[in-house]
Amino acid sequence: MNREEFEAWERRIDDRARLLWEEQGRPEGGHESFRDQARELLAIEENPHAATHPADEPEPEGEPLEAIENQGEFPTLTDQGEETTYPHRADEPQWKD
Known part of the structure; x- marks a missing residue:
């Protein structure tokens, strides 16, 4: 992006920020507070398509439950009285003796 394109981009941002500010009833702080939006x-x-996934791509899966269960003996952030630190399968008992 050269300097002219950058300045044009900044003018469009400023114009849109001013429009958003006016639509909100001209709150304190001026249109500068609407520049990020x-x-x-x-x-x-x-x-508009920069952040979309193609329809034929499968959604990424989370980590398998085994990866969570095999983390090792690390300290956890559980409160006293909480016995489990990770989810269990429905067919497994939650409490082990």
Whole structure:
């Protein structure tokens, strides 16, 4: 992006921020407080497919339960009285003797 394109981009952000500010009833702080929101909206409008996944790609899966169960003997963040630190399968008993 050269300097002219950057300045044009900044002007579009400023114009959109001013529009958002006016739509909100001109709150204190001026239109400068709406610049981040304006930047995000313009980026989405100019490249709407940048953050989408193709439909044929499968959704990534989480870690398997075995990976969580085999973490080892590390300290946990459980409160006193809580006996389990990870989820269990439905067919396994939750409390082991």
